[in-house]
Amino acid sequence: MSELGNRVRSLRADVSQMQFAARTGLSLRTICKLEAGEAVRLSTVRQVAQTLNLSEMERLELIVLWLKLELGDDFRKLNVELKDGSAVLKDSDDLLGKVQVLLHDIPQKHQEQVYLAVQRPEVLRCVQSLNDLYDSVKATSEL
Numbered sequence: 001m002s003e004l005g006n007r008v009r010s011l012r013a014d015v016s017q018m019q020f021a022a023r024t025g026l027s028l029r030t031i032c033k034l035e036a037g038e039a040v041r042l043s044t045v046r047q048v049a050q051t052l053n054l055s056e057m058e059r060l061e062l063i064v065l066w067l068k069l070e071l072g073d074d075f076r077k078l079n080v081e082l083k084d085g086s087a088v089l090k091d092s093d094d095l096l097g098k099v100q101v102l103l104h105d106i107p108q109k110h111q112e113q114v115y116l117a118v119q120r121p122e123v124l125r126c127v128q129s130l131n132d133l134y135d136s137v138k139a140t141s142e143l
Contacts, residue, residue, distance in 0.1 A: 002037030
């Protein structure tokens with residue numbers, strides 16, 4: 001069982017897995033895999049968040065939990081922690097928020113590719129460079 005699976009199970013509350021699958025438009029098998037902590041696509045997590053009409057912070061929390069499941073032990077390299085039921089990055093370094101801002105206007109297929117790329121160790125090693133790039137782009141756009 002995973003944190004993501006536990007969180008989704010608690011969010012669906014008293015709704016059965018079958019009913020929840022019907023509401024989300026996902027298969028019962030996909031909902032079972034998600035709640036069992038098996039690998040699912042990011043689009044699945046987003047569909048669940050959309051169906052549940054989650055706030056931005058709750059959606060980000062689910063994405064962080066999905067990323068934690070996908071990365072396993074490498075997740076620690078992102079320097080992410082969950083506090084008080086919401087996803088935050090240590091030292092107020094909102095990497096996932098920055099990534100979401102940067103990716104907002106590109107197709108979802110490409111967004112998923114970026115999230116999958118973050119699983120690669122060589123990408124994790126350049127996280128600080130990505131933060132620096134974001135900060136410089138943001139500073140330029142604010143001028």
